[in-house]
Amino acid sequence: MTTRDTVLEVDGLSVGFGPQAPNALPPVIEDVSFSVRRGEIVCLVGESSSGKSVTSLALMGLLPPSARITGEIMLHGREAGEPSLDLLQLSRRARNRIRGHRISMVFQDPMNCLDPIFSIGNQLVEILRWHNALSRVEAWRQGIGYLHAVGINQPDVCMKRMPHELSGGMRQRVMIAMALAGKPELLIADEPTTALDVTVQAQVLDLLLRLRTQTGMSVIFITHNLAVASRIADRIIVMYAGQIVENSSAESFFTRPAMPYSRALLDALPTVDMIRQGQKRLKTISGNVPGLAERPAGCRFFPRCVHGVAAMCDSGSPVLQSAGADHLVRCRRWEEISA
């Protein structure tokens, strides 16, 4: 991979919280490595406490100062000659310049993401003027343009509205418009549709796809729902208990999921065929995602895995291994299982 078509490379990222070394708790995410290509939509999929949100906040540099972060987050320049930056080595000021400008983020709950005491226009203009040297009038004009771009019908009316006057879907669009105001190369969307109704969710997903096509930006889309992921993803990264357990192109993932956990996730979703055929029972796995202190020593999925073999899986963390072209999986038995 040349630098030019990769936006972001994360290498060995670990994040821990709480007390220092002697009685430290295990890191919340461990050895997370992946890369994002230009114009690619990467879906980070996992259940609660899998570490997907911590990963995204680490990329943004929005973790509390008490977090212990190690590893490398390389942000590559657009042109071949442009230097690559390791975000974790940057000063706070330099980091700030990247935020919103090269990497931006939208969050899950659009109800609380807008400041209730300022109008939409006020907040959008604030961000536009921060990123670009613009006059107030010009920024207002551009703000209307951005709202139009995210599919808001009467952007000039919307600019004058207060946040509470808008519906959830509208607010999420405004959020996306604000995230785009700095013309970022990479947009991180943390469960942006979870709080929305299905019909609105579909619209927002379509919007993200369209914006990707128009602007060529990359998107890291975080979700717990594989069906949502399948709707927009180019690449699927599955996280479980703080680790990446599968990283694959969407096509390969949905045709040949290699990790038993990924299969379990897919099985847990009611499919259209099941509904059509009146089939009532889902295939489930027992147990829960292990808590931070209860993570097993070997494969973290082993206690819940139907294919687990004690001698093979219960000791020594398995590494990510290739399971075909552009397909990595953290399972020692993937070949036998697939067969």
Place this chain on the structure above:
Amino acid sequence: MTGFVRRSRGLMGALTRMVMPDGDRVATVSLVFVLGMIVACTAGPWLLPFSARHIDLQHHFLPPFSGAHLLGTDEIGRDSLARLLMGGRASLEVGLIATGISATIGTFAGILTGTGLGGWPVRWLLQAIVSLTLCFPAIFLLLTLASIMGPSVPTIIIIISFVIWTETTRVADIQTRTLMQKDFVTAAIGMGATPFYIITREILPNVLPAVTVTSTLNLARAILLESYVSYLGYGVQPPDPSWGSLLNNAQEYLVSDPWLAILPGLAITLTVTAIGFVGEAVRDGLGLKRERA
């Protein structure tokens, strides 16, 4: 991000965490200080060689650390330490009893309004009383009532309780309202529970932590109020000392013997501060939110 620290439950948990070595240092010191003060004021006067009323005109205005009088003597040679401890006894007594009364009434009234039991007349009446009390600056009200009813320890206790119960009511009311919205209360209603059952089993145990915290802060406030009233001459009457009345006396001798003013004031400040910190630590330990308007 839960589950980092294994949390023990309830009030005892909050207290034990406070005295644990890796706990909140300020809170630990505060707790020890408050307990020490209570013990000293309760038992202290018996252990000292001088009674608080022992007059010794030969040795008046002694500075601290002079011979047998550890903290010196006052204008008629009474032992300062003995008077300080006796004064503390009165102040703490007033504070504790007033807090107890206001907590009981306040919790009851707050739950009553919070659950909406008794309908609008009860709510309206309580609301009216609370607004009316809040209309007057607490000290104005205290002094006027004390002057009309005649100053004595029981009247002071009643008046202070009357001034501070509104805070407990407010907290209990807010807590109860929040709890009434919770699914577990809905579930109890759905299971056919009577209002009495819901209040005693579901509401009260969950209101008590917040009431405890408020009461701690109320105790601090009650001690302060007592000192104001006594300082201004409408509280505990001489020759019985209280921290406030000791200061009333001391102002005259500020030029010659500042110790008489500094020591009781320090006792009030430190005790009230310590109670405040204990209250905050308990609140944080119970995971309650900071005070809001």
Place this chain on the structure above:
Amino acid sequence: MTVQETILSVRNLNKVYETPAAWGRAGTRTHVVHDVSFDIQRGEILGLMGESGSGKTTIGRLILQLLHATSGQVALEGCDLCGMTTQALRPLRARMQMIFQDPLFAFNPRHTVHQILGTPLRLHPELVERHGPVDEQIRHVLSQVGLPADVVHRYPKAFSGGQRQRIGIARALIMRPSLIVADEATSALDVCVQAQILNLLLDLRDELDLTILFIAHDLTAMGLVCDRVAVMLRGRIVEIAPTSELFSRPRHPYTASLLQAIPRIGTKAMPGVAPCMPGKGTQVQDGDGGCPFRMSCRWAVAQCAHNGTALRLLEKDHWSACVREDLDLPGL
């Protein structure tokens, strides 16, 4: 099929929130539930589907008499609950129970599992007389929901979301109710856990012949567990039909649009975005007698402005409020 026994019958249920006119200002009327009628048979799982603000949760609470209906009837096993006094209702409450969305807030944090499950039996001593001692019943119900018996001394906080939801189900089951209202019972859970709980509900239904009103906004979960599904839009039921019917041949354009919006594995979306209106101005006025969906409906005709709120029987068990009976809408 055996003879059907109607457990719950809801007739013309209305709920209006009113703020009275005062101080020279007009009062407001919010009609959250509009003329809703349906039946549930014994052993049936009826799904009540609606997006946020559609009034589905209100219906659940109206049925359980946690809210007072403005008008209409709720009959549980033939006895009308709406006209009853609080006291008269109390013994009847054992016959209908609720499962909550967020299993953490559904329990008093200061009660152990034993206290939580014992409470219903304390409140209804006749249950102990009829079905045996408290401890035995608790052990029995815990095994029914797949929890070990040694959890009884732990507090709700010590459990994971899925386990808590099992306790919630156990609390409902221990009273052996005729009807269970599950209000978004699986929405707050992780995918795998959600699947476990859905399976559990189905197993329990088969085993105990439970009758469940399953309220949710997730159509796929609904398609799996429910025998029939009712679709709500702004306080009205617009379509009600057996699940497979509804999913394969929706007769109301709103249902069809919901089905289209369900994210599915293997269908990549095409970028092409519908514009979105600012504010709340595009909503149809309440009570104008027209179809609430007509503003967003591409099949709307003039008739929709006056008609389209009343359910009509189109074919066996399939009711729809849409006036365009001729439509052939795509299903899943």
Place this chain on the structure above:
Amino acid sequence: MLRSVLRHIAGGAGLLVAVSITGFILLRLAPGGPLAQFALAPGMTQERLQTIAHQMGLDRPLWRQYLHWFNAILHGDWGRSYRDQQPVTHVIAAHLGATAELVALVIAISFPIGAMLGLWGALTTARVVDRIISVATMVCFSAPTFWIGLVLIYVFSIRFGLLPAGGMAAPGASSVMDHIRHLVLPVSVLVTVTVPVWCRYMRAFAEDVLRHDYVRTGMAMGLPAWRVYGRHVLGNAMLPMISVLGTHVPALLGGTLVTETVFIWPGIGRLFLDSLQYRDYPVVMGILMSSAICVIVAGLIAELCYRSIDSRLAA
């Protein structure tokens, strides 16, 4: 909006009536009420006392007495001081200026300091700063006002002789400088006890605001921390502070009373204590009534300000 204004004004008016009833009852209950004062006069007989009672209307039913009294109050007749037979309104007016000066100065100085400290405490990540602020505010909060006054008098007046120990002006001197020198100590005392109040509230509000997602969103959109804190956090935390400012008036008045006593400041507080001492109940009542009016009006203004901003924010 208009409805809520009207409701609040009506509530305030109702409260005032309740306050007047309370005041009236207190006045009647007080030992040394109107009649007792006359009874003390030399050569007073039982018959004359009854005549006076009849003249003053004291033998009429209580509710008629109250209406009479209330009517007089509405017409500006708050009674006459027992001490010098001056109209109560005049007596109060003569002392009002001194207190108002103190209160206004204290709010103007302490509010910005307190609010900034509170914001700093909420934002800082340095444990030391946080600890210092929290301990210092707690201590200042807990020290009795009069004691701080005594300590300051001891240090600045007695030990070092830098500032006057009390009063409003040195005898004979009337320069502005002299007035300021007299203001320093009482204002310092009140600022010391008031700053912690603003600080603790501000801190609580700011911490509340910081929990909201829009703070994190602002950061994620690339706004620098100072801008997010200065605009969004401060703005949102100031909103409830308006209410606090209104509701804290009674406590501030109470503190002023004690401070005025310590520094012999010729304000309302001093007047109140003196009147209590002389059992001059009409003046006491007048002060109670006027302070209640102050409190109610301040609360009303704050509430209305808050409402008018808040109505824009929530549906």
